[in-house]
Amino acid sequence: xxxxxxxxxxxxxxxxxxxxxxxxxxxxxxxxxxxxxxxxxxxxxxxxxxxxxxxxxxxxxxxxxxxxxxxxxxxxxxxxxxxxxxxxxxxxxxxxxxxxxxxxxxxxxxxxxxxxxxxxxxxxxxxxxxxxxxxxxxxxxxxxxxxxxxxxxxxxxxxxxxxxxxxxxxxxxxxxxxxxxxxxxxxxxxxxxxxxxxxxxxxxxxxxxxxxxxxxxxxxxxxxxxxxxxxxxxxxxxxxxxxxxxxxxxxxxxxxxxxxxxxxxxxxxxxxxx
Numbered sequence: 001x002x003x004x005x006x007x008x009x010x011x012x013x014x015x016x017x018x019x020x021x022x023x024x025x026x027x028x029x030x031x032x033x034x035x036x037x038x039x040x041x042x043x044x045x046x047x048x049x050x051x052x053x054x055x056x057x058x059x060x061x062x063x064x065x066x067x068x069x070x071x072x073x074x075x076x077x078x079x080x081x082x083x084x085x086x087x088x089x090x091x092x093x094x095x096x097x098x099x100x101x102x103x104x105x106x107x108x109x110x111x112x113x114x115x116x117x118x119x120x121x122x123x124x125x126x127x128x129x130x131x132x133x134x135x136x137x138x139x140x141x142x143x144x145x146x147x148x149x150x151x152x153x154x155x156x157x158x159x160x161x162x163x164x165x166x167x168x169x170x171x172x173x174x175x176x177x178x179x180x181x182x183x184x185x186x187x188x189x190x191x192x193x194x195x196x197x198x199x200x201x202x203x204x205x206x207x208x209x210x211x212x213x214x215x216x217x218x219x220x221x222x223x224x225x226x227x228x229x230x231x232x233x234x235x236x237x238x239x240x241x242x243x244x245x246x247x248x249x250x251x252x253x254x255x256x257x258x259x260x261x262x263x264x265x266x267x268x269x270x271x272x273x274x
Contacts, residue, residue: 001038003068005221007047008036010054024053044069077145084138088233092213093142095225097149100156101216103250105207107163109171110180112143113150114160114187114195119180120144122172150193159194161253167197167270174274181271188263196257197266205256207249214246 011021018029025032025046034040047069051062078085078093085093096102096113104111109123120143124136131139149155171177188195198205212228226237226246237243258266 002219002221003042003047003065003072004036004038006065006068007042007050007054010051010056011036014054016053021050021053024049041073042069044073078142081138081142081145084135085142086233091236092227092234093146095215095227096146096213098217098222099215100154100218101159102156103159103214103216103247104212105161105163105250105253106166106211107208108211109166109169110162110184111158111160113147113158114184114193115143115147116176116180116183117144118176119171122176150187150190155192157192157194159254161196161198161250161257163198164200167267178271178274181267181274185264185267185271188267194260195263196254196260197263198253198257199266202256206252212246214243214250 018032021032022029031040035042035046044066047065048062051065056062056065076094076097078090078097082090102113109115110119112120115123117140120140121136124131124139124143128136128139150158167181171180184195187193210228210230212226215225215227217224223238223240224243224247226243228235228237228246237246
């Protein structure tokens with residue numbers, strides 16, 4: 001996405017049309033458009049040729065672009081899970097890995113980045129009742145591997161609003177839920193994790209349609225991206241008006257939900273009840 005947007009800036013600055021860029025690569029103008037929107041891969045020879053067409057001559061700048069192109073084409077760590085990873089979720093993991101801020105609303109279950117192994121296995125079995133045990137094990141392994149981003153240097157800010165329903169619905173045996181609530185309490189003490197509980201008493205709110213995530217990135221070329229999940233996949237939004245709707249809903253929920261300094265007390269009380 002970064003490479004595509006930078007190439008777009010160069011093309012427009014050079015006054016080169018889509019058609020002219022396409023002729024240089026011997027492709028259609030639609031292909032150039034898709035390259036700039038990150039809808040197709042960017043081959044290193046294509047990038048090098050476009051840079052010449054756009055008048056880029058500085059060796060350092062050219063080398064920077066080509067390095068970025070090679071990095072963009074390198075499979076992510078999650079590629080080793082491609083046997084169980086659907087395309088729509090591969091995009092999700094990619095966004096999650098690059099974001100420096102992840103905000104979310106979860107009305108059904110504990111966010112994947114904060115789940116225990118036992119809780120994750122129980123949730124996945126319920127959602128995929130016909131999947132073989134080996135596939136469930138691979139998906140649990142993937143979910144735990146995703147959590148490593150919270151312990152890396154300069155981890156992203158994870159700010160989640162969890163509906164009280166999530167904590168009241170029994171998942172597995174009581175010991176599974178107790179361990180999961182304990183993990184939430186421990187995770188909430190990290191400086192880069194903010195966890196708020198949306199209590200039943202708050203009544204209706206602006207995001208009762210389903211779970212969603214909002215990703216923000218450290219590079220200015222990348223827009224915020226919202227992801228709304230469904231039973232069979234997810235929809236991604238990066239247009240300003242659409243993303244603003246998700247952000248506004250989250251801001252309203254954060255104002256309605258229990259304050260951050262009440263989260264540990266609420267979770268401790270629920271743990272005693274389990």
